[in-house]
Amino acid sequence: MTTPKSTGSRPKAAGHAKRPVPGRSDPIRTAARIEEAHRPPSQYAEPADQPPPLDEMAIDQAVANVVKNADDVLNQTVAQARIAAQQLREGNYNMRDVPVDVQIMGLRMIRLARELSETTLNVCEQLLRQFTKVGRPPVPGQPGKVPPFPSTKPTGYGYSPASQAAPPSSYGTPQTAPPPERTGLELTVEFDSQAKAIAHPAHLAKPRLPVTPDEISVTPLRHPTDKGDAIVDVAFTVDIGGSLIARIAIPPGQHPGVYSGMVVTHKQDVPLGILVIEVIK
């Protein structure tokens, strides 16, 4: 935009020229001028205290004001409706506040939770049915005759039927024999002395009553022909995994050969098993 240069020939005005103040600043959305409705002649006389009628301009302005009013009314109503709707939603879970993807995720989680709940209930149901099939409690130290639990492994694509330990139904018969149950105690043998010795694998029976390692002992380990002195320094402990450990101290110069003794506990007469070691020359 450029500023026109002054020619200097015109006399300087005493003040800025001003435009007349417009009659209105807002648009009038009046669509058309309409003809006055034709009414039948009236039988009524004009009242004495009749106020002067409005002129055309005044009516036009009044109409414009109504349109402006209408605009305000709409804005107020919509705003009030929004506030009311907002208040209605406060404190309530409203799906409108949740984006669609989160909504879908929520629905999936609900479905997952429902399936998990069903699974949990199924497990409980299975357990109850297992219990009903057990006539009496199993003898301690012996496996109870509890029906096998149905496999939870999927049986669809990618899974071999042979991997199934049992059919899905709790009333079904196992297709394959269950693996042999480990019923005894695993005994680990450690030697304290520098004498060379090895332990022969030994499996002990589970005690009929709970015992502590201190309550387990072994008769002196003797050579079958009594060629060497008996080994008596044997202590039982349990490692962090729960396995029974026999710690044996072999005296120096111990005669080589096989030594054995009965593992016993004072809570029962029947020995738990036999501990066998071999002192090597």
Added chain:
Amino acid sequence: MEIRPQSTWAAAEPPAGSLIARYATSTRAELSRYLSTEGDAPFLGTLMADYPSRGGKMMRPAICIANARIFGEGLGEDYEPAIRCAAAIELLHNALLIHDDVQDGSEERRGRPTLHALHGIPLAINAGDALMFTAFQPLLDAVRPLGSEIARQVLDVTMTMARHTAEGQALELGWRDSNATDLTEADYLRMALKKTAWMGMIWPAQLGVIIGSDGIVDPERVLRFGYFLGLAFQIEDDLRNLSDDPGYGKENNGDLLEGKRTLMLIHVRNACSQTERAKLDHFLSQRREERAADDVLWLAHLMETHGSVKYGRQVAQAMGGAATYEFERAYAGKPPCEDLEFLSGLVRWVFERP
């Protein structure tokens, strides 16, 4: 945007083959499907089917379908969700007509006795209730294949409409029953917005926008067009009631006899002398059956002499102009089509309808 407004259907019945006639046919077919199951219900089925069978302009359903096709470019006229929404609109409209007639004590509807005049108020209200709930069936059928987000939007605008419509009706009835006389033009506009525009123009257009655009377009886009169109319609409707020919099935000066608070009544009360105002207030304080026919004619003349009728006509025309302006904004960028011409022609139809 160059839209040639339709005007050929401003006759008593839309010409066969016109857009409004085609949409009316589709909507009526859907209506009869949903009402057919009610036919065997004693004291109910025939009552529910009565008002819908009396005809009607079917403007609201047409507004819905036209908007659906404008915002869902490529949708056919047989797009089921839009037609089902149209059927729901018409069912709900007829339900409200039954209740309106009871509340207003009207004697005629579409040239025949009102439902409560034929069967009594209790059965009429019951039929209105049944129609109202039946309306939700096509609405649910419409949104079911479109997903939860569309359903949420449809229910949202429907609940908003229901709330505003009830509030508007309450305002009008409350003003009349409590003999409210100190009303302003803004009060009247608010009432007309809620009672007429929202149910008659805004909601059908919003349903069409949601259904057609798959929920992409904000339904508030057509709010202002529907509002000003509804205001023009209501004021013109009130004006016609004052004329010698108030319209099909309506009684001359019936609104005056009822003491209905119209823009012209508010205007004349502000424009008249103190003596006239005292007489007017006394007239309004009477019960309907107490109002004399001469007093009704006096009030009609008073409105004429104080320019209230002329003023009302000018305001109606101004609202029509505003509606035209808002139409251009709401449908900016939409390619010219028959549906756009129909919607554009609604402004003229408001003033030229039979």
